[in-house]
Ligand SMILES: Cc1cc2nc3c(=O)[nH]c(=O)nc-3n(C[C@H](O)[C@H](O)[C@H](O)COP(=O)(O)O)c2cc1C
């Protein structure tokens with residue numbers, strides 16, 4: 352079973368140390384982020400049990416949190432996840448067209464992953480970038496002022512990165 | 518140019534770094550407060566400033582601070598609300614990205630005033646790169662003696678930590694935020710007890726918005742009374758507005774609350790007018806939760822007076838003919854936009870974000886979304902419009918937290934002011950699939966009742 356590396360354990364300790372004695376449950380969200388980043392972009396039951404163990408919580412305390420927050424994936428996702436905002440202010444600036452374009456280009460619907468496991472498309476609600484619409488989140492960053500050309504370039508960029516890392 | 522207090526220096530090259538921020542006069546408010554003032558005196562200045570919470574509700578900050586309980590031997594906490602998830606709102610992000618030390622400085626002074634030795638910034642999880650910016654600023658402040666133990670030799674200890682959320686609008690509601698900070702689902706708590714008595718880990722806690730806490734810096738530097746001279750009436754100081762939608766210059770602007778809505782939309786200094794030379798149809802002036810107004814009621818009140826960008830003027834006329842300052846998320850619609858479709862996206866948003874604890878909110882938001890989608894897709898009936906009205910009225914006021922109201926108000930306002938656009942969708946279902954209702958009469962000058 353996957354475990355945190357020494358480096359990741361250090362980060363884990365740093366997170367736990369921010370709270371008063373006995374309140375280590377407060378570290379749950381940050382630790383789940385760390386686990387998700389460390390173990391393939393999603394939280395398996397095994398991973399959640401591991402986190403529960405580390406924080407001395409009941410597994411259910413971890414499951415109920417992991418399923419509440421939209422950033423935690425409890426199913427596997429593609430290597431690159433396009434999280435495209437579809438809320439009103441982005442809609443006023445053409446997010447519907449961008450979402451349709453991505454669907455067409457990748458041949459998947461929202462919520463699906465391409466068969467090669469490369470891309471997942473997820474429609475999301477306002478990400479606080481309304482003035483730079485249309486936009487999407489990709490990893491830890493935002494891609495803003497999207498156009499069809501930009502979407503093409505981003506897909507290209509991801510493919511290149513993946514090829515380089517293999 | 519209006520007065521700028523928060524963003525005046527935000528564009529100086531390198532201001533994100535400690536050295537430049539300090540050289541430009543940064544951390545003087547910490548020096549002044551910690552060395553020359555008592556915690557109570559800081560609270561007093563904030564009271565005098567008239568500062569109102571910038572997170573949306575507009576509650577007087579000094580008064581909120583004076584409510585914090587001080588039981589013997591129990592630590593108190595300040596928590597900064599950087600969850601910023603109200604559609605249309607992206608001002609806190611701008612402040613934190615451009616001038617992070619301003620927030621850190623405000624947090625130190627405010628922590629001193631409240632007696633918080635461990636202060637938390639709860640930031641929405643998607644702002645991942647801003648976590649790094651803030652942690653770097655905190656580290657720099659610590660290295661330069663503004664954080665840690667015995668700051669400036671005054672005996673005051675303070676640490677600041679950044680806590681990342683994980684994608685839940687409801688965690689912006691202060692009690693849900695505290696639950697989340699404790700590592701739980703973001704279910705709002707029933708109040709009372711208020712956080713000032715029982716907050717995080719059952720300790721007295723104050724939750725304030727990013728912009729509110731940053732504003733404490735100019736308040737201490739200028740003095741509360743001077744700060745209160747900026748602005749008008751009970752709208753003191755400056756306000757950050759994040760402007761978006763169909764305008765030429767979307768972005769974050771600092772205004773001093775004396776300018777008119779018309780100037781804000783059309784002047785080159787701010788929004789720069791409507792994109793593509795189109796006409797203004799409508800606007801949601803304070804984030805998705807506040808009532809939408811048609812162009813005519815936006816620019817002028819029902820009494821025919823100019824409407825200004827401040828708390829009082831934006832709410833002039835109540836919900837019948839006014840709106841709210843809210844979070845300062847200013848969403849502009851041009852003549853080609855469909856109010857029904859936009860309202861549908863908001864209903865979908867609130868359904869998605871409802872925590873599910875109260876049935877009027879959990880069920881009502883789902884029904885509203887379904888009915889609005891039906892209307893938008895040309896399958897609606899006339900009675901659906903009344904049904905929508907009925908549902909929203911049953912949510913409002915019947916829930917644990919204000920998300921229920923926040924979901925109900927946009928629907929109510931859309932029907933109140935744009936009923937004929939909804940009816941047109943029912944009467945012309947096919948046409949509604951290929952074109953929008955358009956500007957119609959929404960920008961026509963209003964009849965001002967005699968004697969108003
Ligand atoms: C559903 C909901 C979401 C909210 N989201 C935020 C938010 O993202 N940021 C914020 O500062 N306040 C938000 N608030 C308001 C907070 O509950 C609280 O009033 C505020 O943080 C107090 O700070 P202030 O007095 O400085 O404005 C939200 C309220 C509700 C009901």
Ligand code: SF4
Pocket residue numbers: 687704705870871872873874875876878879916917918919920921
């Ligand atoms: S009003 Fe909605 S979001 Fe608020 S507590 Fe009730 S169900 Fe949850």
Ligand code: FES
Pocket residue numbers: 436437438439440441442476477478479480481482484486604605606
């Ligand atoms: S509506 Fe898309 S980022 Fe706000």
